Amino acid sequence: MNIRKLLSILLVLVSVSFYAQNESMKEKKEKIKVLKVAFFTTELDLTNAEAEKFWPLYNTYDDNQFELRHQKMRAFMKRMNDGSLDKLSEKEASNFLSQIEDTEEELFALRKKFTQNVKAVLPATKIIKLRKAEEDFNRKLLQQYRNKSVQK
Numbered sequence: 001m002n003i004r005k006l007l008s009i010l011l012v013l014v015s016v017s018f019y020a021q022n023e024s025m026k027e028k029k030e031k032i033k034v035l036k037v038a039f040f041t042t043e044l045d046l047t048n049a050e051a052e053k054f055w056p057l058y059n060t061y062d063d064n065q066f067e068l069r070h071q072k073m074r075a076f077m078k079r080m081n082d083g084s085l086d087k088l089s090e091k092e093a094s095n096f097l098s099q100i101e102d103t104e105e106e107l108f109a110l111r112k113k114f115t116q117n118v119k120a121v122l123p124a125t126k127i128i129k130l131r132k133a134e135e136d137f138n139r140k141l142l143q144q145y146r147n148k149s150v151q152k
Helices: 003-020 025-044 048-081 090-118 124-151
Strands: none
Touching: 025 048, 025 124, 048 090, 090 124
C-alpha cells in the first residue's frame, strides 16, 4: 500500500473520530494541523533541510490566516446571517462592503508575504505543489464534513 493511500485512510479515520467527539475548537484545530502536516509532507516530498525551514514559515502563515478569517470573517458572516442586511442603509452597506474588501486584501497580502518568504526555502515547483496540496486537503476535509453531516 503506498503512502498516499495510507494517508488518505488515516485522514478518513481521524476525521470520523474528529467529528464524532465533541471537542473544543483548539483540539479540532490541532487535529487538522496534524493531518495537514502529514498530507503536505507526502505531497511536497520535502527534504529534511526544506522541512526544517518550511514548517515554521507555514505555521506562522497558517495561524495568522486562521486568526484573520475567524475573527473578522466570522463577524461578517454573523452580520450577513442575522437578518439585518435588509435593514442596512446604502451608506452602511457600503461601509460593510469596504470592511469585507479590506479583510480580503489583508488575506491576500498575508499570502503574498508568505510566498515571498517561502521562495527562499522551496523551489517554485514545490510552492505550486503546496498550493495544490492546500486545495486538495481543504476539499477532502470539506467532503468528509459533508459526508458526516449526511450520516446524521
